Amino acid sequence: DAKTTQPNSMESNEEEPVHLPCNHSTISGTDYIHWYRQLPSQGPEYVIHGLTSNVNNRMASLAIAEDRKSSTLILHRATLRDAAVYYCILRDPNQGAQKLVFGQGTRLTINP
Amino acid sequence: NAGVTQTPKFRILKIGQSMTLQCTQDMNHNYMYWYRQDPGMGLKLIYYSVGAGITDKGEVPNGYNVSRSTTEDFPLRLELAAPSQTSVYFCASSYDRGFTGELFFGEGSRLTVL
Numbered sequence: 623d624a625k626t627t628q629p630n631s632m633e634s635n636e637e638e639p640v641h642l643p644c645n646h647s648t649i650s651g652t653d654y655i656h657w658y659r660q661l662p663s664q665g666p667e668y669v670i671h672g673l674t675s676n677v678n679n680r681m682a683s684l685a686i687a688e689d690r691k692s693s694t695l696i697l698h699r700a701t702l703r704d705a706a707v708y709y710c711i712l713r714d715p716n717q718g719a720q721k722l723v724f725g726q727g728t729r730l731t732i733n734p
Numbered sequence: 735n736a737g738v739t740q741t742p743k744f745r746i747l748k749i750g751q752s753m754t755l756q757c758t759q760d761m762n763h764n765y766m767y768w769y770r771q772d773p774g775m776g777l778k779l780i781y782y783s784v785g786a787g788i789t790d791k792g793e794v795p796n797g798y799n800v801s802r803s804t805t806e807d808f809p810l811r812l813e814l815a816a817p818s819q820t821s822v823y824f825c826a827s828s829y830d831r832g833f834t835g836e837l838f839f840g841e842g843s844r845l846t847v848l
Contacts, residue, residue, distance in 0.1 A: 665824045665839025719828050719837055724777035
């Protein structure tokens with residue numbers, strides 16, 4: 623399975639944009655890039671996903687490099703509630719979610 | 735919508751005791767999963783099910799058993815609890831495979847084995 627690499631931790635300030643990087647140099651042509659986040663003492667929650675084009679939703683934006691070997695999750699205006707562990711995961715649409723690998727993710731700290 | 739509901743939220747067991755973690759979902763999802771998360775680590779898949787009557791092992795199944803008699807319920811049984819099973823357990827469900835089959839997680843069950 624293709625793997626992802628994320629920084630262990632990042633820190634940002636409230637009301638500033640946050641760019642969370644993810645490297646996935648061995649991504650296959652059919653893998654989707656999914657992001658989940660886990661707030662303290664909660665289960666993970668889905669954030670966003672994409673294949674090739676940049677994607678936006680109410681929570682975040684996902685910028686995908688042209689060669690698809692990296693991507694960036696963008697929180698446009700971080701709040702304290704965005705402090706969480708963010709997981710970047712590759713998803714083969716032909717396989718079930720049991721193949722998803724939740725690594726250690728990036729722990730995001732937001733300073734007031 | 736209740737989503738994915740897990741009980742109990744907290745439990746302390748003595749070594750050798752057994753218990754069942756309950757998980758139910760009201761979204762009519764056919765896929766369900768059990769994960770464990772040790773402190774500071776990612777999630778590891780214990781067992782999963784692709785539909786009622788069908789279960790399969792994940793990455794770390796030893797010491798656990800599951801059953802799936804209905805679409806809604808997916809209990810996880812711990813037999814002969816050991817300190818190594820101290821962890822937070824998450825149940826999840828999804829509609830189907832495919833790129834849009836996002837996982838929905840419960841709030842977790844924190845288990846301590848002493």
